[in-house]
Amino acid sequence: MTKNDRANFGSKLGVILASAGSAVGLGNIWRFPYETGNHGGAAFILIYLACVLILGIPIMVSEFLIGRHSRANTAGAYQKLAPGTHWRWVGRMGVLAGFLILSYYSVVAGWTLEFIGEAVTDNFAGKTAADYIQTFDSFSSSSWRPVIWLILFLLATHFIIVKGVEKGIEKSAKIMMPMLFILLIILAACSISLPGSGAGLEFLLKPEWDKVNANVFLSAMGQAFFSLSLGMGCLCTYASYFKKDTNLTKTAFSVSIIDTFVAILAGLIIFPAAFSVGIQPDAGPSLIFITLPNVFQQAFSGIPLLAYIFSVMFYVLLAVAALTSTISMHEVVTAYLHEEFHLSRKRAASIVTGGCMFLGILCSLSLGVGRDYTIFGLNLFNLFDFVTAKIMLPLGGLCISIFTGWYLNKKIVWEEVSNNGTLKVTFYKVLIFILKFIAPIAISLIFIKELGFLKL
Numbered sequence: 299m300t301k302n303d304r305a306n307f308g309s310k311l312g313v314i315l316a317s318a319g320s321a322v323g324l325g326n327i328w329r330f331p332y333e334t335g336n337h338g339g340a341a342f343i344l345i346y347l348a349c350v351l352i353l354g355i356p357i358m359v360s361e362f363l364i365g366r367h368s369r370a371n372t373a374g375a376y377q378k379l380a381p382g383t384h385w386r387w388v389g390r391m392g393v394l395a396g397f398l399i400l401s402y403y404s405v406v407a408g409w410t411l412e413f414i415g416e417a418v419t420d421n422f423a424g425k426t427a428a429d430y431i432q433t434f435d436s437f438s439s440s441s442w443r444p445v446i447w448l449i450l451f452l453l454a455t456h457f458i459i460v461k462g463v464e465k466g467i468e469k470s471a472k473i474m475m476p477m478l479f480i481l482l483i484i485l486a487a488c489s490i491s492l493p494g495s496g497a498g499l500e501f502l503l504k505p506e507w508d509k510v511n512a513n514v515f516l517s518a519m520g521q522a523f524f525s526l527s528l529g530m531g532c533l534c535t536y537a538s539y540f541k542k543d544t545n546l547t548k549t550a551f552s553v554s555i556i557d558t559f560v561a562i563l564a565g566l567i568i569f570p571a572a573f574s575v576g577i578q579p580d581a582g583p584s585l586i587f588i589t590l591p592n593v594f595q596q597a598f599s600g601i602p603l604l605a606y607i608f609s610v611m612f613y614v615l616l617a618v619a620a621l622t623s624t625i626s627m628h629e630v631v632t633a634y635l636h637e638e639f640h641l642s643r644k645r646a647a648s649i650v651t652g653g654c655m656f657l658g659i660l661c662s663l664s665l666g667v668g669r670d671y672t673i674f675g676l677n678l679f680n681l682f683d684f685v686t687a688k689i690m691l692p693l694g695g696l697c698i699s700i701f702t703g704w705y706l707n708k709k710i711v712w713e714e715v716s717n718n719g720t721l722k723v724t725f726y727k728v729l730i731f732i733l734k735f736i737a738p739i740a741i742s743l744i745f746i747k748e749l750g751f752l753k754l
């Protein structure tokens with residue numbers, strides 16, 4: 299594609315919804331609650347919020363301006379803005395991270411399809427918490443069913459990617475995102491009203507600072523990057539389809555606020571309910587899949603029809619939230635192959651889909667028959683999650699902030715952030731200060747501390 303015939307998002311709302319669609323997904327509803335549960339609750343959430351505000355929003359503006367200015371895929375963007383330098387490796391690392399995340403993320407996205415099936419056939423009715431745990435464990439560790447769902451999910455992503463940016467990505471986000479918000483708010487209200495839910499609220503609101511260590515910081519930072527789709531060029535790729543009048547700072551704030559709001563709502567749904575029925579908050583990746591069926595059955599125990607309708611709607615919307623995120627990861631890798639290797643979009647997309655299917659199947663099997671094969675003590679699924687969320691994304695964020703803060707000509711930064719001087723930019727100096735000093739130092743310190751070199 300030449301510079302001028304690149305696709306664009308059609309409207310401002312479309313820009314925000316598509317970017318928020320990438321950000322809001324399993325990271326908020328599945329990963330945020332279990333990371334919060336594993337790392338002690340409220341203190342983790344406060345550190346997470348600080349990471350979103352201090353690191354997330356400035357790095358998001360950075361990705362936006364790099365993408366819109368270069369109007370290229372993420373590796374191509376660095377090539378254009380810093381020709382002949384090693385900066386292109388930042389883009390390439392992002393593409394690799396996107397590919398790896400898409401592989402294991404699709405496994406969980408596939409689980410949501412199984413749960414749609416369970417909800418539609420009313421299989422949750424009349425069961426206890428122990429039954430839900432048993433059902434989930436035997437499903438997720440079985441060989442065939444999760445693999446079939448994962449393949450179907452990747453095919454759905456593939457289909458939308460091949461249809462193109464505006465028709466596929468923007469349209470689906472516009473309809474489904476508002477529906478998801480409304481349902482989450484209703485479910486949070488239901489969960490809080492369950493008997494014994496107070497302990498869950500306390501877990502969410504009362505920080506226990508003595509449990510905080512370097513790992514909690516690294517996990518909160520990783521979660522912020524993962525949830526905001528940062529550090530791997532995803533929002534950079536989306537911004538390459540933004541129009542010249544899109545307000546980058548405002549979009550970054552809107553996306554981050556929406557994303558954080560959904561994560562907190564997910565916490566407000568999961569923890570009150572988990573404490574109410576006696577499920578441990580540190581149950582790990584299975585947490586939402588064993589807690590939510592309880593919310594539906596208990597909160598609406600007198601009105602089974604409502605329990606049925608809400609559970610079907612919830613899993614459908616969860617699958618859609620996952621889909622708008624898998625589309626964005628797929629787009630990063632597809633745009634890269636399409637533009638850098640001159641493959642047709644269709645062929646590029648097929649390579650990505652095929653590759654992710656292969657790795658995704660291995661990840662899925664690593665939770666069942668392959669659970670004894672571990673690397674650094676982690677099965678493949680957990681290894682992919684660890685390497686991407688806790689290493690590659692923060693490292694990508696570190697490089698992006700140094701690139702914009704120190705390397706990139708400030709005239710370009712100013713032009714993009716102020717839309718060629720047409721916008722009043724209140725936070726410009728703060729933005730540059732954070733990108734130059736705060737973000738690189740904070741991310742490096744967290745890495746170094748986690749590696750054990752720093753005793754604070």
Ligand code: PFF
Pocket residue numbers: 320321322323324325326396399524525526527528530532533623624626627
């Ligand atoms: N932000 C997505 C979520 O929270 O589910 C996951 C994700 C999408 C991560 C795109 C990274 C990415 F580039």
